[in-house]
Amino acid sequence: MLTANASSNWYNGPASYVARWVVIGLTCEDTVHEDTSDELAISSVKHFMGVDLSCVSCHDGANHLEKINLYLASRKREELWKTAAFFGGTRVLRRVEVDTSRDEYSIDDEGPGYDASARTVVRVPRNGKGKLEPAFVFNGETPSPTKPLRSEFARILTSHPQFDRSTVNMFWAEMMGVGIVDPPLEFDLLRQDPTKPPPAPWTLQPSNPELLDALAADFRSHNHDLRHLFRTIAKSSAYQLSSRFPGEWKDGYAKYFARRFVRRLTAEQLHDSLVFATNLQTKIPIRGTNINVNYATELRSPEDLKQPFPGARDLYFFLDSFGQTNREYSERTNEGDVTQAVLLLNSPFVRNQVRAVPGSFLHSLLSTPSSAEQRIDKLFYRFLLRAPTPEERRLSLAVIASGEAKAYEDLQWLLVNKVEFLFHY
């Protein structure tokens, strides 16, 4: 992704990583070179190293970040520029001759280098002097003069131990609901080493530094094998714990991951669970292809939902409301609000999903001779992956007492609106 070139990112997917960080200035073809280099440096260090340099992209860390991040407080704006200089040779041009409204870019290595005095449209003015040579912010490492800049940048990133630590932490956070360092993209590199604790009142940042180190070392020794990492975490007893904690829970137990942490499904997971449970699918076309998909997690981009297809707007609004990111300006969020509750309770999307129409799971369930108890069990397994409790079975039997399809629709609506359908626990 970091090294990709393309005459159009529409035809070479990996180049979209570079294209998406382009900064557009005053006109739609005005790609602002140094701003784009800054964004590429900030985003790649953030995503691959878990360190957010955006503050020092406008000013030195000193006198600004002492209360926020010890490491960043010691960094200078010029160090960010030198890191961005790894992208000084990267040229991103918008293909306005194709279409001014679509985000189509060419990416090559014909850029002019990084000028520390160049204009900026998104930051406080760049007050440096002239061209800068690349040097990596963490350790000052410079690229080999004979190799392409971006592949050198990729090499420097992946050979640094923070790459291991950040990656395992991100996977841990994704799977466990909370990172060993949390939030996972806000590492403070001066608060990591148990043998060199930070000055009071600061504390070590990882809740469990030994665990983070061990996972990172294991990840590196397995040649950065993500499957291995995934398997290691999934097989851990911590991952397999229940969210119920026997006995009295104390906040201090949290750092031992002594129970599973409850979290809400992401927008896409929620949509896909609804689609899977009911077996009622919306064919979503993938933009620029003739492929259709059923699940939101299969989308190439949230932009796919902006195309005209039946149900598109309702679907886009549903996912947007549950915190889907547009991958550009908005960040993913799992927080709740009233809009979400209204959509779950009463949106046409949810109301239609629970109907016993031909093709739905419910329709086939009702077409097959079966006892009410069996049907209830099947619906519980389908929606919640478990059998009903005796109390739930009793209540469910009352709901479907009439035996009518409408009563079963009520039951499906209840299963969707049960808080555990929305939460992973």
Place this chain on the structure above:
Amino acid sequence: MPNLLDNFLTRREMFRVGATSVGAYTFSPLLQTQARAAQPSKPRNSARFVIWVMLDGGASHLDTWDLKQGPWTPPDFDVRELQPGLKWPMGLFPQLAKQLPRTALVRSLEAWDSVHGRAQYYVQSAHSLNPALHKEIPSVGSVVAMEWQQRRRPTDSLPSYVALNVTQNQAGLLKSGFLPALHSPFHIQTQTSLSAYAVENADEKAEFQRRWALLKDFDARLRNDSSLQAKAYRDYNDHYESAVRLLVDPRTAPLFRLAAEEKTRYGSTPLGDACLIARNLVEADSGTHFIFLQHNGWDHHSDIYQRKNIYKQCAELDPALSNLLEDLATRKRPDGRSLLEETLVISAGEFGRTPGVITAGLKGRDHYQYAFSGLFAGGGVKGGQIIGKTNEDGSKVIDPGWGAKRSIYMEDIATTIYSAMGIDWRKKITGTPSGRDFYYIEPFAAQKMIVSREIEPLFG
């Protein structure tokens, strides 16, 4: 270490202003905010509602509300000089021309940024986009919602802050930042099925009530399971309670019942429908006080004078905004006051567009931050006036038209909103997640030595 679970799930709500808690949309404890200075401001308190019609992408000021004629001006703009100093594109805004006695045009606006994301962030938050803080900064609408929480009546069922047709195109919709989710905007998309927002007929009502009653039995155990300590569950309970209150409130369904005649009058567009719903929300007075609605498609980099561009935008805006103003002005409360008297209506984009001849290649106008215009009406605003003046080609403010003797920025507009809504804009909130004090209005706009103030001449 704080409770990791709560921290992860609802980091925002870890923050407590005073003794508040996330609750249903009823009375909740007043948020304790501290006045920043020894001298609190003196809010005008002239409005109970705000409607922001956001011209997303940046409307060309010199083709609309600050018209500058030139060889580029198409003849069918039908420019007329309605009064000295007021050239008007009658071809674009025939209906809005009739509303001018009710509106104040402000032609001395300036933006701090000229890229969409940052400039739109400014419109919504009145703060500069700061990567370290943007997650916690609440939008102006959320601050208004928080401030109006204390004034909510037991019968109020709709959220204080409603956002209509706001998509994530650019800045997306800023939420409540570190404030409780209670003050987040409630989304309405007119291009989705509006039936989501209301339980319409008796059958639907019966079905909904039946299901809701069942859900309470069904889910009581888990929602109240203390061994899970799942604060997020409890928060969802609150969100559900609020949602049910607004869904079953008999005043809600009519808000979304758009009569064919009215739809047509407002233009039968997403913007028209949104303006109609905004009018209904003000008229219903059932809890909503800040309405932010977005009109997409003003980013005319190319072919600005083609039918599909500025003509289409204006043809959508003209009936929607004009009829909104007309209806608000002619509908009265029992005490004889019109809805417009208590509603501050603002319409502007995030910046203007490059003046002079259009670009040679793409035949459009690009982003321009140094001069643009906005329309203000209602909530105490004195109509029939023009504030500020630009130079001959609209590239520069030559007369700011107000006491501050400088251009008017988003902070000044937000100050005006707070003032009209009876909110002390000098307040700040301490103890934020970042540790930085949050000022409703930064003491110095964009970190320059500019002290923001209310746009006094608006109010005559």
